[in-house]
Amino acid sequence: MKNIVILEDDKSFRELIMSEFDKCNDMQCVASYDKIKDLISDLGTLESDFFWLDISLPDGKSTDFIAEIKQMHPNALVMLCTMHDDDENIFEALKEGADGYILKNTALDKMTDAVYDLFKGGSPMSPFIARKVLHSFRPAENSSGDLKNLTAREKEILSLLAQGYLYKEVADDCTISLETVKKHVQNIYKKLHVQNRTEAIIKFLKEK
Known part of the structure; x- marks a missing residue:
């Protein structure tokens, strides 16, 4: 069973993603947060295989903490799910160590596929993001x-x-x-x- 931690301040979207994980037999959401400070406060006690992060939160940007998450959980995977499709946010996330980057307008089944792809060794990106990375x-x-x-x-x-x-x-x-x-x-x-x-x-x- 893969343990998932979600950081997302949009309550409706957060609950939607959690419900999708609940449908999976081999993944479970063990914690969810709407503020970065709360996630970082619990980081040392979490047992997580995967961190699902929004970028812009009420108290800052999650990309500023990817390195800390990776340090505390070196075997965990990190994927950004965000509305941001600009170069600055994309490359900041990848530079800090994000394993995947998808946009919130991605279909729900594709989001779940992206998580499975990560666990199987892939580096999923929304096609639009992939093109921007390649062109840049x-x-x-x-x-x-x-x-x-x-x-x-x-x-x-x-x-x-x-x-x-x-x-x-x-x-x-x-x-x-x-x-x-x-x-x-x-x-x-x-x-x-x-x-x-x-x-x-x-x-x-x-x-x-």
């Missing part, structure tokens, strides 16, 4: 690793990831298992000499 990064001057080294299937998977697809959506689209997608992704990383999804997509956009 400048590829390294000495980029190494060629797309020509990838198989047709690996190129297909990388193209879908560049469009913001979750691992589960890639698996469904390609009619393969989730484990097979993960194996392909690891092969892509090795062939392109990159460490993560963002670096792989940057190379894909540069060289395609």
Whole structure:
């Protein structure tokens, strides 16, 4: 059972998300907060596998505390769910260590899929956010690793990831298992000499 902690000041939205987790057999909301100070006060006593954070709260920005959350809970995952789609907030969150970033206008089932994707090793982002990230990064001057080294299937998977697809959506689209997608992704990383999804997509956009 995965323990979820939610930080969200909109009561109706918070309760909606909590009800979605209640429907899952393998996830449960163990605590919820509408203020950052209350979450940080309890941080040392929480047993959480996942932190669901809004960015703008009545008493500040949650992005200022991602590093502290990660320090106290090094094995926990952090995802931002917010209305903010501007560069400053996006890159601040990713820089501080957020594992995923989705917008509040995302469909509820996609939000749940994003959480599962995180636990399976993905880094979910709303497609709009993924595009902004990709367009804002400048590829390294000495980029190494060629797309020509990838198989047709690996190129297909990388193209879908560049469009913001979750691992589960890639698996469904390609009619393969989730484990097979993960194996392909690891092969892509090795062939392109990159460490993560963002670096792989940057190379894909540069060289395609």
